[in-house]
Amino acid sequence: MSDENPANKSTDFLQDRRQWLKTSATMIGASLLPGTAVAGEARQNETTPKAAPPHPHQVRPAKFLTPEQHALLEELTETIIPADSHSGGAKAAKVADTIDVYLRETYEDEPRALFREGLRLIDLMSQHYSGKSFVNASPEERIRVLSVLSENSHLSEIPEVKFFNELKEITVECYYTSKIGIHDELGYKGNRILKEYVGCDDQDLAKT
Amino acid sequence: MSAEQEVDLSKTYDAVVVGSGAAGGMAAHVLTSKGMKVLLLEAGKKLNIEQELRSMEWPYDNPYRGNLPPDEHSLSFNEYTIRRPPYGPGFEKAKHLRSYIGDSDYVKNIVVDERENPYTGTNYAWVRARCLGGKTNIWGRLALRLSDYDFKAKDRDGYGENWPISYGDIAPYYDKVDLYLGITGVKENLDYLPDSIFQRPTKLNCAELTLQQSVKKMGRTLTQYRAGVTSDGLKHNKYRSRCYGRGACERKGGCDIHAAFDSPTGLIYPAMDTGNLTVRPNSTVREITVDPSTGKASGVHFIDSQTMKDYHVKAKVVVVGASTLESARLLLLSKSRQHPSGIGNSSGHVGHNFCEHVMGPTIAGRAKDLVGKPPTLDDGRPGGFYLTRFRNLKEKQPKFIRGYGFEGGSGCTMFPRGTHVPGFGAAFKEEIRKNQGAYIGMGGFGEVLSRYENYVDLDPAVKDKWGVPALRFHYKFGDNERKMCEDMKETAKEMFEEAGFEILYASDRILTEGWSIHELGTSRMGNDPKTSVLNQFEQSHDVKNLFVVDGSAFVSASCQNPTWTIMALCWRSCEYLADEFRKGNL
Secondary structure (H helix, E strand, O other): OOOOOHHHHHHHHHHHHHHHHHHHHHHHOOOOOOOOOOOOHHHHHOOOOOOOOOOOOOOOOOOOOOHHHHHHHHHHHHHHOOOOOOOOOOOOOOHHHHHHHHHHHOOOHHHHHHHHHHHHHHHHHHHHHHOOOOOOOOHHHHHHHHHHHHHOOOOOOOHHHHHHHHHHHHHHHHHHOOHHHHHHHOOOOOOOOOOOOOOOOOHHHHHO | OOOOOOOOOOOEEEEEEEOOOHHHHHHHHHHHHOOOOEEEEOOOEOOOHHHHHOOOOOHHHOOOOOOOOOOEEEOOHHHHHHOOOOOOOOOOOOOEEEOHHHOOOOOOOOOOOOOOOOOEEOOOOOOOOOEOOHHHHOOOOEOOOOOHHHHOHHHHHOOOOOOOOOHHHHHHHHHHHHHHHOOEOOOOOEOOEOOOOOEOOOOOOHHHHHHHHHHHHOOOOEEEOOEOEOOOOOOOOOOOOOOOOOOOOOOOOOOOOOOEOOHHHHHHHHHHOOOOEEEEOOEEEEEEEEOOOOOOEEEEEEEEOOOOOEEEEEEEEEEEOOOHHHHHHHHHHOOOOOOOOOOOOOOOOOOOOOEOEEEEEEEEEEOHHHOOOOOOOOOOOOOOEEEOOOOOOOOOOOOOOOOEEEEEEEOOOOOOOOOOOOOOHHHHHHHHHHHOOOEEEEEEEEEOOOOOOOEEEEEEEEEOOOOOEEEEEEOOOOHHHHHHHHHHHHHHHHHHHHOOOEEEEEEOOOOOOOOOOOOEOOOOEOOOOOOOOEOOOOEEOOOOOEEEOOHHHOOOOOOOOOHHHHHHHHHHHHHHHHHHHHOOOO
């Protein structure tokens, strides 16, 4: 990626973008300029954050996102950090549930709106590239959609790119602070009582 | 151990100590051990500190993974940069607004609410911990000595003032602090960074050893983090445990078994056991009072931080250890007929010569031979390494005077390093896993020159929650600091290249003034009462029963972390104080 000219890539991306926004506009028949109000936003805005003291250990049920949005978020986070032969992925680590808690309890209105808009735009992109919604797309088709955003991550003023950048960051944070991320994936060995800190086990290096 | 004692405000104490951090705690320890009856006043609460710190809590057992709860906000570098103090306005939605260090569920109640404690003037990240023990509850633990390269720096480069003491005067007190509080490290026999009396040291991990060996060839020294932590335990102290390498030292927060020094368990509780110490938390001292006939200090006025009731307590000696900036504020607030510009301020130097450490320049790299190795346990120790000063010791740099050191570390951490790599998916996940033990990084801490024109004074209009006038900053880094930070980046790159590390990131960006939390110098010591506030025993030139025993007394900042020097100086001063008190000279 580094030896290609990012300027050319950006041009392709922007041309593509015009296309999928147009396609979807005819399909859904709505104005799709970034930043415009999304259908359903008014209803969702009623979910004002209630800072009820949450109990640790307990994964709280999804409340901010609709079931459809939640399903989409699960597939998105799993595409960012998938299960592999080494450990479970974002889905197993319930990353989408944790993000939902953040959306409901800690996020301000602006990043919330970005999240809803981002989820919507991802589906438009998926329709453009594969003719399917993101949830119904194959893993390869999903990767293709996110690759477009990842490769253009420097264009962070574009809503879907901004959304992807932020989604990646929060997915990483939630995954690597989860049980699966810390123990299964990374095999973290600390946070225990030690007799003695071992230090470097490379005998040649330690001797010199 | 309860700090909720009945306080008899009708009696005259031998000494009242203002502040309960490293300085106030040490003053209480030394004075009570000499048999003096001491009242210690702390503006903040006595927290149930173990419950705050929860050092071994897993992130997934915390409702927000260790982040602040949603109704709180902590200031970011950008917010400190684009806004001007006071930082309260604009954050009305947050129930509490914290300084940058308060960005964690474990620290939030230890640092103050910025809105209750406003300040004005130039941009400054002022971190304050109003609670029993102050910032020692969350300090970084790097415990270093100063040397005559610092105390007599003017003799070497002509800048500023020499300290009124030399290393020989303070060395015995560094020893006392080492033995009483515990410190881990390795002897290096460096004349510019004297050794302490170390307990069992921690070990370096592989990438750190590689760096150590390669900088050695350049004539530089990388040593194990000299931590104010007891690795062998302290037989004389029943409130502290030895270090068990549980990690979490990197997490912003303290040590709930008190292996790391903190003032309550290290100094204050043992002092209470002498029967000579009374502690009153929730006591915001607003003025040092003066005997109109003698001009000497007669006690202090304080406000109960919770009930807002005003009290006065009498004392034969007043010892101020409220932190460098709060102590200056208190002296300036204490105006009287005899001391119209603030007590102890006939020189006009109180609040001036304000200095600290500049930080920001950082490097991150990767030891390629460690990529793909199985995970190692690397954070079971209080710190990684300290790369000692090497500038302006034997040679003279053309662009800047004084020096800097680096703090750093390597290896696996609970939250992996290197998550900002591009991409996503299976390859991204594998890359994070394979590289997790291979990262090594360090950041510089440099001396900020003491300058008369860098100062604080009282804001004529803005007051804090208790009606006490706020501090106003007139403080900026200068050209010497900027040049020094450029050099930090270059030398960091040179050393990482020499060690064969792949450099991933190198920056000379300077963080907001105040970021190091090492404020110093606002009531400097000196032999000349016209240009200094205190004598070599941290005793006011003007008022002989007034002592200021915290970082205020520093004449220059050096580049070494100040806590151990604050306590050694305080010990020396308080022995002198107790001696003079016994002789009736105060």
